[in-house]
Amino acid sequence: MTNTPITIVGAGIAGLTAAYTLQNAGLTPRILEASSRIGGRVDSLYSAQGEVIADLGPTWIWPPFQPIIARWLERLHLPTFDQYDQGDAVLDGFAPTPRRQPVPGQYGMARIVGGPQQLISALVKNLPDGSIQTNTPVDAIHELDNGKLAVHTDTTTLTTERVLLATPLRLTAERLNLPDTLKPGVTAALRAMPTWMAAQARAVMTYDEPFWRHQGLSGRIASRQGPLFECHDHTSAQGQASLFGFVATPPEHRDPEPLEQAILAQLERCLGPKAAQPIEFRVRDWAKEPWICATADRTGPPEHPAVGPDLLRSGHLNNRLWFCGAESADQSPGLIEGALAAGEQAAEAAIAEHKRTRL
Numbered sequence: 199m200t201n202t203p204i205t206i207v208g209a210g211i212a213g214l215t216a217a218y219t220l221q222n223a224g225l226t227p228r229i230l231e232a233s234s235r236i237g238g239r240v241d242s243l244y245s246a247q248g249e250v251i252a253d254l255g256p257t258w259i260w261p262p263f264q265p266i267i268a269r270w271l272e273r274l275h276l277p278t279f280d281q282y283d284q285g286d287a288v289l290d291g292f293a294p295t296p297r298r299q300p301v302p303g304q305y306g307m308a309r310i311v312g313g314p315q316q317l318i319s320a321l322v323k324n325l326p327d328g329s330i331q332t333n334t335p336v337d338a339i340h341e342l343d344n345g346k347l348a349v350h351t352d353t354t355t356l357t358t359e360r361v362l363l364a365t366p367l368r369l370t371a372e373r374l375n376l377p378d379t380l381k382p383g384v385t386a387a388l389r390a391m392p393t394w395m396a397a398q399a400r401a402v403m404t405y406d407e408p409f410w411r412h413q414g415l416s417g418r419i420a421s422r423q424g425p426l427f428e429c430h431d432h433t434s435a436q437g438q439a440s441l442f443g444f445v446a447t448p449p450e451h452r453d454p455e456p457l458e459q460a461i462l463a464q465l466e467r468c469l470g471p472k473a474a475q476p477i478e479f480r481v482r483d484w485a486k487e488p489w490i491c492a493t494a495d496r497t498g499p500p501e502h503p504a505v506g507p508d509l510l511r512s513g514h515l516n517n518r519l520w521f522c523g524a525e526s527a528d529q530s531p532g533l534i535e536g537a538l539a540a541g542e543q544a545a546e547a548a549i550a551e552h553k554r555t556r557l
């Protein structure tokens with residue numbers, strides 16, 4: 199058994215925000231991540247030179263309405279730019295042929311220069327080498343007689359004073375073996391919280407120029423017909439032209455080749471023949487992520503998480519364990535803002551408890 203004071207499970211935005219906050223307080227955490235990469239729902243399409251050219255997970259933030267994001271962007275020196283929204287949208291499936299129309303509703307919608315991947319890079323920058331262990335799924339946590347916690351992976355067990363579980367709540371209830379001594383109702387509260395966007399698939403297309411802008415189009419498509427139910431301009435701050443859209447086809451019917459052909463046909467129908475000739479085409483199917491998408495997310499209807507009970511944000515097992523995935527937040531649960539809020543609040547609670555027990 200290895201000893202470590204504070205262990206974080208999950209290296210998405212929430213876990214890494216917690217790690218950043220702990221590290222700033224002089225408490226280096228150990229971070230255990232199931233996947234071979236960090237970032238969780240944040241992932242990107244890269245150029246051959248290793249630059250981020252498009253987001254495969256989240257994109258948008260709303261700094262005028264999201265004070266926590268605004269504060270973290272300032273702290274981490276991350277610039278933003280507005281979502282491109284000039285020109286008409288295309289409405290698809292509302293009439294026999296697609297039609298152009300101005301569509302409002304994107305006020306305050308911004309993007310991080312370089313995408314949310316920059317947030318991940320900034321959060322891990324000051325962590326000591328070796329503090330994050332990838333390919334390390336945690337399968338159980340149990341209480342020891344001395345009150346500490348044992349964290350089990352398939353290869354090792356480590357003892358730790360405190361654990362921050364920065365994993366999607368529903369998945370945590372499905373896949374982690376947690377102590378029976380948790381307050382009644384915790385497992386039900388975890389299971390009730392849908393993982394935001396976890397069953398989504400996102401299509402990204404890159405082009406040599408944003409040709410739709412030259413035709414007075416915003417790149418936005420609202421479709422009743424699909425396979426994309428929405429599409430948006432996703433051109434980077436550096437000028438790499440791209441579009442992205444969300445796939446309406448349910449997870450069990452996402453056969454990659456027919457899906458690609460149907461998406462390209464839809465883009466041609468709505469934006470013209472150039473749209474069917476992307477330089478790069480990628481569908482990122484999040485429903486296939488075993489460490490993000492729970493069975494209940496994949497099989498149930500897509501749901502936006504509401505603010506869950508206080509139980510999701512309070513300390514458990516005598517203030518030794520906290521849940522802090524984005525969906526546990528009391529502000530913007532499920533969103534980037536929620537992940538920042540939850541990670542920061544859980545880390546602050548763990549720091550306070552660490553100091554209190556050492557007095």
Ligand SMILES: Cc1cc2nc3c(=O)[nH]c(=O)nc-3n(C[C@H](O)[C@H](O)[C@H](O)COP(=O)(O)OP(=O)(O)OC[C@H]3O[C@@H](n4cnc5c(N)ncnc54)[C@H](O)[C@@H]3O)c2cc1C
Binds near residue numbers: 232255364400484
């Ligand atoms: C396609 C898509 C589009 C989105 N768009 C937006 C947007 O525009 N704006 C916005 O605000 N939000 C958006 N979101 C939501 C946003 O991505 C999330 O709120 C945020 O990334 C969640 O961060 P997190 O750290 O809480 O969880 P996650 O990113 O899910 O990270 C959890 C981590 O825990 C790991 N893990 C799970 N189980 C274990 C285990 N047993 N042991 C060890 N590690 C484990 C996982 O591998 C993962 O790395 C989008 C999400 C998706 C998928």
